[in-house]
Amino acid sequence: MKLSEIGEFGFIERFAHRFEDLITPPAMGIGDDCAIFPANELYDYVFTTDMLVEDIHFIRSKISPFNLGHKALTVNISDIAAMGAKPVGSFLSIAIPANVEVEYLDELMEGYHQLSQRFHIPLMGGDTTRSPEKLIINISVIGRIGKNQSRLRSMACAGDIIAVTGFLGDSATGLKVLLENHKTSWLTDYFVQCHNRPNAAVEEGIWLGEQNGVHAMMDISDGIASDLKHILKASGKAAIIETDKLPISGQLIEYAEAKRLNIIQLATSGGEDYQLLVTIKDSEFDSIANAFKKRFNKPLYPIGQIEEGKPQISYFNNGEPTSEPGSGFNHFV
Ligand code: ADP
Ligand code: MG
Secondary structure, eight states, X not given: OOHXXXXXXXXXXXXHGGGGGGSOTTOBOTTSSSEEXXXXXXXXXXXXXXXXXXXXXXXXXXXXXXXHHHHXXXXXXXXXXXXXXXXXXXXXXXXXXXXXXXXXXXXXXXXXXXXXXXXXXXXXXXXXXXXSSSOEEEEEEEXXXXXXXXXXXXXXXTTOEEEESXXXXXXXXXXXXXXXXXXXXXXXXXXXXXXXXXXXXXXXXXHHHTOTTEEEEEEOSSOHHHHHHHHHHHHTEEEEEEGGGSOOOHXXXXXXXXXXXXXXXXXXXXXXXXXXXXXXXXXXXXXXHHHHHHHHSSOOEEEEEEEESSSOEEEEETTEEEOXXXXXXXXXO
16 A cells, blocks of 8 residues: 555554553643643653655755755644744754755754854754765754643634734745746745745744633644644544634735736645644633734734534635635645
């Protein structure tokens, strides 16, 4: 059987349940953005690991080594932010082919260090090895959070407002610009920057995790069409998404018009925006969104609502039902 027949998640489902009885709750293993290890009466530790493989996750000629180091760490601390936790340490394992020079690696570590310094995340270990042809970077990050305060994918409740922390679709447009070699302009520079130099919502995640009305939380790595389904499956709930409410940057609106791009598809299925996807108790949404605006000087964008029902998403456009725009990025199709 080919992996493409069952996909990444089909593969994980084949073995994940066999390890469940080796975990003692409240520790938690496979299935969320991070695993959880109870530390003491005050704290839990959360742990995540993510791998970037050359020509699968990045093309070496299309991203600077500085940005690659920065992005590799960003995608990991984004999973820590998705729990509401504070990143406290990282590990870096790297497999290096012969055609990668030391100067390249110095730049890569410069990007890694700059982000580590910004959030005070020490690099605490790792592994270095040769690789036959491709550059492979695997990072693990540990985070810390108040006991039982982690926001899980399983915590969505019927009636919750679904919200995101920022624009969707810009990173996917950047990838399109790079892969299709679009003519460069200030607009394409913006999208490529969003793709190659994303920011993890670290402070937003910690802040949201401190609000009682915030229920489920995860980061958007594959696009909401796919990522929201993880929340729905884990919570046993359905959702509606109002596509006219998706936050789209002015840049994307302008570029999509010129290039005839499908904005909704890019915003729902593109991925790699690394915004946070949260579900918030209906009655508390306005006060949390107002406080978020004051704290971060940007809106928390409501895009839909959690409902009772099978774990599927119904899409609406200006109140009218509309078809599913796409189903998110999948590595094995
Ligand atoms: P994320 O995009 O948030 O990093 P993924 O979608 O990559 O999460 O993974 C989903 C879940 O499956 C996570 O809990 C992750 O730790 C787990 N997982 C993925 N691959 C493996 C693997 N090879 N072995 C064990 N767990 C895995
Ligand atoms: Mg994640």
